[in-house]
Amino acid sequence: MLDLLRLFWMFFKIGLFTFGGGYAMIPLMQQEIVGGGYVELELFIDFIAISESTPGPFAVNMATFVGMEAYGFLGAAFTTLGVIMPSFVIILLIAAFGAKALESNIVKHAFIGLKPVVVGLVLSVAAMLAFRKMLPLFDFKALVFDATVFDWKGVLIMGIVFGLSRLSKKMTPIKMIFLSALLGIVLYGFF
Amino acid sequence: MKKTKLIDLFFSFLKIGAFTFGGGYAMMPIMQREVVDKKGWASDEDILKILVISESTPGVLAVNSATFIGYKIRGFWGSFFATLGVVIPSFVIISLLSFFILEFKQNEIVAHAFSGIRAGVAMLIFNAVFKLSKKMRKNWFTYLIVAFAFLTMLLTNLSPILLLFIGALAGIVYGAVETRKKEVQHA
Numbered sequence: 617m618l619d620l621l622r623l624f625w626m627f628f629k630i631g632l633f634t635f636g637g638g639y640a641m642i643p644l645m646q647q648e649i650v651g652g653g654y655v656e657l658e659l660f661i662d663f664i665a666i667s668e669s670t671p672g673p674f675a676v677n678m679a680t681f682v683g684m685e686a687y688g689f690l691g692a693a694f695t696t697l698g699v700i701m702p703s704f705v706i707i708l709l710i711a712a713f714g715a716k717a718l719e720s721n722i723v724k725h726a727f728i729g730l731k732p733v734v735v736g737l738v739l740s741v742a743a744m745l746a747f748r749k750m751l752p753l754f755d756f757k758a759l760v761f762d763a764t765v766f767d768w769k770g771v772l773i774m775g776i777v778f779g780l781s782r783l784s785k786k787m788t789p790i791k792m793i794f795l796s797a798l799l800g801i802v803l804y805g806f807f
Numbered sequence: 808m809k810k811t812k813l814i815d816l817f818f819s820f821l822k823i824g825a826f827t828f829g830g831g832y833a834m835m836p837i838m839q840r841e842v843v844d845k846k847g848w849a850s851d852e853d854i855l856k857i858l859v860i861s862e863s864t865p866g867v868l869a870v871n872s873a874t875f876i877g878y879k880i881r882g883f884w885g886s887f888f889a890t891l892g893v894v895i896p897s898f899v900i901i902s903l904l905s906f907f908i909l910e911f912k913q914n915e916i917v918a919h920a921f922s923g924i925r926a927g928v929a930m931l932i933f934n935a936v937f938k939l940s941k942k943m944r945k946n947w948f949t950y951l952i953v954a955f956a957f958l959t960m961l962l963t964n965l966s967p968i969l970l971l972f973i974g975a976l977a978g979i980v981y982g983a984v985e986t987r988k989k990e991v992q993h994a
Contacts, residue, residue, distance in 0.1 A: 633968050636860070636942070637831040637868045639935035644967045651964070658925065665924045666904065668931065672824050672897025673831065679899035689902065696898055702865030703891055704874050710860060711878035711886070718863045721986070722960075722979055727863060729905035729978020731942060732949040733970050737957025739936045744961065745929035756961050773926035775817060781934055788933075791827060792927050800923015801916055 618693045619687055626652070627679050627698030636734050638674040643737035645678060654686045661745065668789050675699050685773075746774060769803040811848065811880050813888045819846060819893030820873050831868040837874055848880050862942075869893050948981055 626648050635643040636654055642664070650657050667677035685693030712720075717723065746753045749770040754761040777796050781787040819841050827834040835854065842849050853876065861871045870890055877889030911917055945948055956970050 628927055629968065631867060632863050632865050632897035633971055634867070635971070636939050637830055639932060640939065642932060647964075647967060652900050657889075661925045661928050662908070662921055664931075665921075665928050666908070668928075669827055670897075670900050671826060671902070672900065673827075673834070673867055675867040675894070676894050677901050678871070680898050681905055684902055684905040692898065693901055696894060700867060700870045700890060700894060702862075703870035704884060704886070706819040706866060707860070707865050707871045707874040708878060708883070710864070712874050715860055718860065721982065723808075723863060724912055725979045725982025726975035727978060728949070729974040729976070730950060730971060731939070731944070732952035733956045733974030734965075735936060735940045735943055736953040737960050737967050737970065738939060740851070740957045742929055742932040742936055743957075745925070745932060749929055757964070770922070770926045773923050777927045778930040778933065781930065782817065790932050792931055793924055796923040796927025797920035798923070800926070801919045802919065803917040805916065806853055806895070806923050 620690060622692040623683060623686060623691055624698040627682075627695040628701055630679075631675070631699040632702040633674070639722055640734045641675055641678070643741050645682075646741055649682055653729055655679050655682055657748070659685070665793050749774060769800075769807065772803065773799045811846075811885075812882055813881060815846075815850075816877060816880060816885055817892040820877075820889045820896060822872075824869070824893040825896035827869075834872070835868050840875075842876055849876050853879065948977075952977060974984040 630644050630648065633644055646657075649655050650660050655663070663678060667674050667681065670677060676699065679695040679699040680692045682691030683690075685691075685772045687694070705758065712732055744756060747756070750767055751761045751763065752765055752767060773796050776799060777792050780795070781792055810812055823834060823838050827837050831861070835858070839854050843851055843905065843945065844855060853916055854872075857872050857875050860875070861868050864871065873889040874886040874894040877886035879885070881888075912921060940953075952974055959970060960967065
């Protein structure tokens with residue numbers, strides 16, 4: 617029961633401190649879930665890819681995955697409940713009592729500083745994942761890496777996928793995932 | 808006007824949850840078609856209002872929308888069933904998938920695919936940075952905060968929550984100073 621409450625609380629925090637939706641959630645999730653030892657980094661990244669390519673809200677998909685992995689079906693129920701609870705309660709209050717508080721200058725000013733924090737946080741996860749792909753033994757916090765295990769195939773895939781996604785608006789997240797899967801099969805399978 | 812049945816509300820949001828990929832903003836056009844055009848439960852203005860409110864509240868956009876529209880139609884139970892509806896497809900699909908994923912990944916080809924996917928996901932998150940930064944003011948102050956949050960998250964174990972608080976506080980101080988400056992100029 618204590619484990620379930622811990623899972624609930626973890627995702628409650630994630631729901632409560634996500635500004636900007638979906639991907640803005642990843643830094644805190646990564647710290648709580650991977651840092652907390654619930655799921656390994658690789659599997660966490662796989663969850664992100666699957667959540668992005670299956671229907672439904674990204675946050676709920678991620679919560680269900682981690683809950684299932686950590687504690688089965690009940691775990692998934694608690695994580696999902698946790699991640700949607702803050703939204704539900706806050707919007708219920710706003711729908712019932714209005715959104716006057718949101719129009720105050722303090723709230724507006726706070727967001728001037730909040731938004732760049734979110735950008736910095738998400739950027740750090742992107743950088744961490746890219747470096748980890750390139751040099752699988754890279755550890756930022758200890759500043760240790762081993763240049764002999766350089767994954768050039770990973771770098772090539774990142775270059776192709778990123779380049780195409782910047783060039784064409786049609787390159788949706790799902791297409792990016794499928795393209796990188798295809799490139800993975802070809803490059804890691806045949807070279 | 809006849810009262811909308813909770814079960815109708817539930818199924819409409821179930822449909823919205825089942826047919827949107829990526830959630831959040833991708834969901835809004837589908838929600839608009841179902842809730843505004845087809846059912847007439849809400850107006851375009853309501854949809855806009857949800858987006859504006861969601862900009863300045865934390866949480867999951869899909870749940871925000873379901874809760875808001877559900878409440879408008881049938882009060883508390885309306886928001887309850889709308890939210891339940893939008894969440895259930897995800898929950899069921901992912902629960903089922905998670906039974907197979909580990910076995911599925913034992914397959915060599917699938918393992919290669921996922922090796923590639925991990926590279927793609929890193930780039931997906933980079934693209935999210937571009938998107939998020941579009942909504943950010945751009946000046947020395949915000950760039951300084953981006954750099955601060957980036958380096959702190961990368962190099963230390965401090966909680967992102969703490970960084971969010973520091974950012975909000977810095978924003979409040981910055982906003983107050985800016986307002987004061989304007990007042991002085993006008994005086």
